[in-house]
Amino acid sequence: MKFSAILIASLVSTVSAFTVSTSTSVGIKSALHAEAEAESEPIDYSMKAVDSDLDYDAFDPLSGDRPALVRNNNDGVWVPQRARPRRNRKSAHMRSMVRENIVTPANFIYPLFIHEEDYNTPIASMPGCERHSLPNMLKEVGEAFDVGVKSFVLFPMVPEHLKTNLAAEAYNPDGIVHRAIRMIKEKYPESIVCTDVALDPYSNQGHDGVVEDGQILNDVTINQLCKQAVSQARAGADVVAPSDMMDGRVGAIRDALDSEGFTNVSILSYTAKYASAYYGPFRDALDSHPGFGDKKTYQQDPSNGREALIEAALDAAEGADMLMVKPGMPYLDIIRLLKDNTNLPVAAYHVSGEYAMIKAACEKGWLEEKDVVLETLTCFKRAGADIILTYYAKQAAQWLAEDGIY
Structure with missing residues (x-):
């Protein structure tokens, strides 16, 4: 009972004190306000109100030890911070x-x-x-040229009756790619025409190499790739881009080109081409889905990063002029890895699946197409890409022109 009485008395005392304190505080504020009104003088917000003992030189803006807000004549409060990154965004x-x-x-x-x-x-x-007819392809090249896009890469849809296991149509001098190269170079001689060096568009197996007993034959495939690259160079290609991921193909293609006098034809190697799920729409476009299995025995495992350094070192030693990472957005870390470990230009391929996802979201109204595309392309540059292969090339160039970027 005695303890209860003491506790009750203590609580009563605390409540009383709080009431008095609150009343006093309100009274002081009211009095100060009334005094200021009576004197008709504004409250002093100048820097004179700052504690003169504050050591600004010793203040570390990145530390947690920050002085309290103080007032100045502009917006009422001021944080004593010299480094303000927002000044560069104003x-x-x-x-x-x-x-x-x-x-x-x-x-x-x-x-x-x-x-x-x-x-x-x-x-x-x-x-x-779209899949372009050759006359319409030339028109598309012209429209892209008008907005500053000067480089192109060609991908053919090959009729089924021309597809074979050895993919001989790949080096037919009158094939669709060879005719397209000649058309572009004749009309736009200053253009840069790149060609895909791979057998899958021409293969009745849908794989990037010659197939035997369910296996992709590495060295036999390289023999066919060399024929393909040389034939494309003869047609006028400026850059050949082997996308097959066979071991040793860059060196073999370099030797084949040089031996035929095409020492100035560049090699853009698909250095880190991953066995990705993002390629589906591209394969729809060319009707080149694998006839069996998948491409995991020759394309890179998406789980691996350092493996790209092995591929990059080999390609550079074999004579590649540029190195590519494919896909792009899911592999920004690989782009940066190559950029930091090679002196060769690095390319990123903004692949069909990435393109399709953006298109789908924008058609639903979930994303603003122009903004998200230009941000995506900027991300490639920030990650280290010097070159960007993108289906948005013409449209993005038009947007950049509208914004006065170039």
Whole structure:
């Protein structure tokens, strides 16, 4: 009982004290406010109100030991912080002046699908992309040229009756790719025409190499790739791009080109081409899905990063002029890895699956297409890509022109 009485008395005392304190505080504030009104003088917000003992030179803006807010004459409060990164973001021109990475149409390679028909065919899984007839391909090249895109890579849809296991159509001098090269170089001689060096569009097996007993034959395939690359160079290709991922193919292609006098034809190697799930729409476009199994015995495992360094070292030693990472966005770390470990230009392929995802989200109204595309392309540059293969090349160049980027 005695303890209870003491506790009750203590609580009563505390409540009383709190009431008095609150009343006093309110009274003081009211009095100060009334006094200020009576004197008709503004409250002093100048720097004179700052504690003169505050050591600004010793203040570390990155530490947790921050002085309290103080007041000044501008907006009422001031944090004593000298480093303010927002100053470099305060206007569009300021942001442009300090921008670290800038995307321009000169960075783009524009992939074009071509077929033997005399009309264009939309690709359902890649809205906005088409298989072009050769005359329409030339028109598309011209439109891209007008907005600053000067580099192109050709991918053919080959009729079924021309597909064989040895893929001999790949080096037919009158094949669709060879005719397309000649058309572009005749009309736009200053263009850069790149060609895909791989057998899958021409294979009745749908694989990047010659097949025997369910196996992809590495060295036999390279023999065919060398024939393909040399034939493309003869047609006028500026760059050949082996995408097959056979071991040793870059060195063999380099030797084959040099022995035929094509020492100035460049090799853009698909150095780190992963066995990715993002290629589906591309295979729809060319009707080149594997006839059996998958491509995991020759394309890289998506789980592996350091393996790309092995491929890069081999390609560089074998004479590659540029190194590519494919796909792009899911492999920004690999782009940076190659950029930090080679002096060769690095390319990123913004692949069909990435393109299709953006298109689908934008068609639903979930994303703003222009903003997300330009951000994506900038991310490639920031990660270290010097070259970007993208189906958005022409459209992105138009957007950049509208924004006055180039």
